[in-house]
Amino acid sequence: MLTPFNKEGIALTRETNIATDLELDSLAVMDLLAAIEDEFDISVPLNILPDLETIGQMADAVESIVQGKN
Amino acid sequence: MDLFDKFDPLIRDRDALFNTGGPVPTGICMDELVSQTVAIVDGRETILVGTNNYLGLTFDPRTVGAAEKGLKDGGTGTTGSRNCNGTYSGHKALETKLAEFYGTKGSMVFSTGYQANLSMISTLAGPKDYILIDADCHASIYDGCKLGNATVIRFRHNDPVDLEKRLKRLGDDVNKLIVVEGIYSMLGDIAPLDEFVAVKSRVPNTYILVDEAHSLGVLGETGRGAAQHFGVGDQVDFIVGTFSKSVGTIGGYCVSNHPKFDILRLVARPYMFTASLPPSVVASATVALDIIQNTPSLRKKLWSNANRLYRGLSGAGFELGAAASPVVAVRVPSLEIAFAFWRSLIESGIYVNLMVPPATPQSWYLLRCSLCAAHTTAQIDTIIGVFIKIGMELGLLPEAANANGQAVSINGRLRSVAGAKRASGRRAGGAAAATG
Numbered sequence: 001m002l003t004p005f006n007k008e009g010i011a012l013t014r015e016t017n018i019a020t021d022l023e024l025d026s027l028a029v030m031d032l033l034a035a036i037e038d039e040f041d042i043s044v045p046l047n048i049l050p051d052l053e054t055i056g057q058m059a060d061a062v063e064s065i066v067q068g069k070n
Numbered sequence: 071m072d073l074f075d076k077f078d079p080l081i082r083d084r085d086a087l088f089n090t091g092g093p094v095p096t097g098i099c100m101d102e103l104v105s106q107t108v109a110i111v112d113g114r115e116t117i118l119v120g121t122n123n124y125l126g127l128t129f130d131p132r133t134v135g136a137a138e139k140g141l142k143d144g145g146t147g148t149t150g151s152r153n154c155n156g157t158y159s160g161h162k163a164l165e166t167k168l169a170e171f172y173g174t175k176g177s178m179v180f181s182t183g184y185q186a187n188l189s190m191i192s193t194l195a196g197p198k199d200y201i202l203i204d205a206d207c208h209a210s211i212y213d214g215c216k217l218g219n220a221t222v223i224r225f226r227h228n229d230p231v232d233l234e235k236r237l238k239r240l241g242d243d244v245n246k247l248i249v250v251e252g253i254y255s256m257l258g259d260i261a262p263l264d265e266f267v268a269v270k271s272r273v274p275n276t277y278i279l280v281d282e283a284h285s286l287g288v289l290g291e292t293g294r295g296a297a298q299h300f301g302v303g304d305q306v307d308f309i310v311g312t313f314s315k316s317v318g319t320i321g322g323y324c325v326s327n328h329p330k331f332d333i334l335r336l337v338a339r340p341y342m343f344t345a346s347l348p349p350s351v352v353a354s355a356t357v358a359l360d361i362i363q364n365t366p367s368l369r370k371k372l373w374s375n376a377n378r379l380y381r382g383l384s385g386a387g388f389e390l391g392a393a394a395s396p397v398v399a400v401r402v403p404s405l406e407i408a409f410a411f412w413r414s415l416i417e418s419g420i421y422v423n424l425m426v427p428p429a430t431p432q433s434w435y436l437l438r439c440s441l442c443a444a445h446t447t448a449q450i451d452t453i454i455g456v457f458i459k460i461g462m463e464l465g466l467l468p469e470a471a472n473a474n475g476q477a478v479s480i481n482g483r484l485r486s487v488a489g490a491k492r493a494s495g496r497r498a499g500g501a502a503a504a505t506g
Contacts, residue, residue, distance in 0.1 A: 027428055030205065030224055043239045046215070046222040 001039060002055070005032055014056030022055075040066055087409055093416050095409075095424040105129060106444040111421065117449050119379075119439045120423040124396050125287050125368045126444030127318035127358045137319075137354040144349025152179075153335060156346030164356045168323050171359050172294055172309060176331035178324050179352070181344050183283055183312025184210040186322025189338035190279060190310055191249060192218030199245040202236060204228065204261070206254050206431045211281065217340075220247070227254075227431065230265040234272070242274040250278070252285030252296030256430050256438065258397030260289070263296050267305040279308040286362070287316030288396050293362040293369060317358045319351045372396055372443040375450055379441060382454035387467050399425070399436040400457070407464055408435035414460045420453055 002012060005024060010016070018024050024032065029052070033044045036058075042065045052058045088094040093112060102110040106126035107118050127133050140160060150156035161179060168177040180186040191214025195201045199220045203211055206227040215222045223240070226232040237246055248270060250261045263280065270276045282295030290298030295311070297303040307328065313321035324334075335341060347355075362368070373396070380394035389401040402408045405426060412424040415437070423440070427433035439453070461467035 025428060025433070027433060034205075034224065034226065037236070037239075041239065043221075043223055043236065046224055 001035060002032075012055060014054060014059070016055045017053055018055065018058065019053070036062055042066055042069055087405070092413055095412060098416070098421065103129075107442050107446075107449060109421070111416065114417075114419050116416070116419045116421050117445075117453060118421050119441065119445070119449075119453055120421055121442065122284070122315040122440050123318060123442050123444075124284075124316040124372055124440065125318070125362065126442045127316070127361060130318070130358075130361065132361060133318060133354040133358050136357040137350040140353030141348075141350040144353075146350075147348045148346045150345060151342060152346045153342055158346075158349055158352070160349050160352040160356070161346060164352050164359075167356045167359050168325055171292075171363055172303070172325040174309075174325040174327050176326045176328065178331075178334060178341065179347065180322035180324070180341055181347055182320060183310075183314055183322035184213075185340040185344065186310050186312065186324055187211050187281060188214045188217055188340040189334070190308060190324050191215055191247075192340070193334055193338040194277070194279070194308070195220035195245070195247045199247065200240050201247050201249060202233060203249045204251065206256070207249060207251060208255060208281065208283070209429070211249055211251075228259065228261055230262060230269050233266065234269045237269065237273045237276060244275065246273065246276045248276065248278040250280055252280055252282040252289065252299075253395060253397065254431075255284050255397060256425060256436060257391035257399050258284075258395030259391055259393070260285070260296055260299075260395065262300075263302050263306070264300040267302045271305070277307040278305075279310060280306050282309055282311040283315060284397065286311045288369065288372065291366070292364075293366075313351070313355045313358070316362060317355050319354050319358070321347045321351060321355055368443045372441055375441045375443065375445045375447075378447065378450045379439060379453060382450070383457055386454070386458045386461065388457065388461060396441045398439045398441065400439070402435050402437065402466065405435055407466070408437065411437055411460055411464060411466075414463070415456060418456045418460070420456050 005022060005028060006012065008023070010021060016022060018029060029049065030046065037044050040062065044062065044065060048061050052061060098111060100109040100111060104110065104115065106123055106129050109116050109118055144158055144160060148156040148158060152161070164179055165177045168179070169175065180189060187210035191201065191211060195218055197219040201215055201220045201222045203215065203222065203224055204227055205224050223236050225236050233248065240246055248266065250266060252263070253260050267278060270278045280297055282297070285295035287293045289296050292298065294303060295309065297306045297309060308324055308326045310324045311322065313319045313323070376396045376398060377394045379398050380390060383398065383400060384390050391399055402411055408424060408426065412422065415422055423438040425436040425438045430436055458467060
């Protein structure tokens with residue numbers, strides 16, 4: 001899912017920083033959340049954005065929303 | 071360690087761009103206002119085509135006269151908030167006028183449009199409620215979401231299908247507030263409000279708020295905005311707007327038919343904890359609303375000017391928004407070109423807004439024009455001519471482009487914004503690529 005957002009083609013790990021490593025600005029991060037919402041058919045509020053610095057944190061947040069739904 | 075260390079990257083970027091000699095966008099000073107459409111800038115007579123002054127009411131003798139009387143009768147300011155000593159008869163009269171203008175039961179006046187959005191959005195939706203905002207909404211709407219405690223979901227710009235999908239995920243049993251704008255300020259595109267209210271009606275416990283900041287006085291038979299344009303005014307729960315564009319002064323408002331609307335005066339913090347508008351402002355806004363309501367010819371002239379500029383620029387080969395509107399934005403490929411273009415324009419006596427990410431959709435670089443009903447045909451043609459000249463100098467237009475607006479093809483490089491949007495789907499990664 002992250003491939004279209006990984007413009008520099010860097011290696012992605014849980015520690016990859018969304019802003020400094022992936023170089024996504026705030027608009028791009030919101031677009032990524034929209035893509036995640038549709039992929040997993042969940043609601044991902046913008047409110048969680050300040051807590052998401054790394055891919056791992058984002059994955060955990062999505063995981064917990066998906067668990068909450070099921 | 072310094073509190074300002076975090077701004078160092080921005081300071082570096084700003085200095086690299088701005089410290090090259092010559093005018094900078096954030097440093098423009100209007101030394102003298104000659105009219106609604108002309109100012110003296112750096113000693114040069116400059117055509118203003120980036121002022122949001124859609125109807126040119128800032129120098130109308132009726133609005134100026136009302137402001138003078140308001141100033142004389144009420145003094146320079148109220149020195150107090152609306153709930154304390156800041157409500158004069160003029161504020162009540164303006165709220166009465168707004169309710170009559172929109173045909174609603176309730177109306178509230180705020181000190182700025184920004185505060186109107188902060189107030190409404192942060193207060194209407196509480197901790198258990200949901201706000202669904204259009205992706206391209208104005209910063210004041212995003213900030214209203216931040217100030218409040220609701221859960222915020224963003225949907226794709228002007229996409230009722232995407233909105234409905236996201237509304238349905240939330241379920242019927244929670245309160246949901248949709249927030250959209252009438253005309254979007256960056257590209258001038260109009261929201262399909264007829265489709266949005268249809269979506270709203272299909273999902274229980276859903277409300278819709280429309281920000282008509284750029285559409286008040288611009289759309290609709292009596293100038294109410296996009297909701298009136300689509301004939302859905304009675305299905306919109308809250309209309310927010312500003313007096314700082316077509317009304318020609320400053321201030322914000324919200325109108326609604328909700329029976330409990332008035333309680334917001336006791337809970338909306340950006341309404342409560344600020345001084346009210348000065349009497350002169352209130353008086354000119356009241357008169358301006360009357361003019362807007364009763365002078366459809368102003369709207370006609372505005373749209374005629376907008377169509378002329380749009381045709382001239384798109385015919386020359388510039389990449390614009392999908393359709394003509396009183397906001398005409400020219401898209402250019404990079405920050406450097408945008409800045410060079412803007413600087414050449416101002417040095418040629420044309421003022422437009424330079425708009426850059428993150429204020430712009432798709433992280434685009436825009437030279438944003440906003441038309442005025444008071445622009446003359448000659449001024450519009452001058453603007454088009456200067457744009458084409460600079461466009462050619464910067465290599466954005468081929469030499470074949472001419473001032474008659476002859477259509478030219480540039481190897482498919484310049485295409486309509488609508489086409490670009492479709493081509494990139496949901497611009498996945500596009501924003502990141504453009505900002506880099």
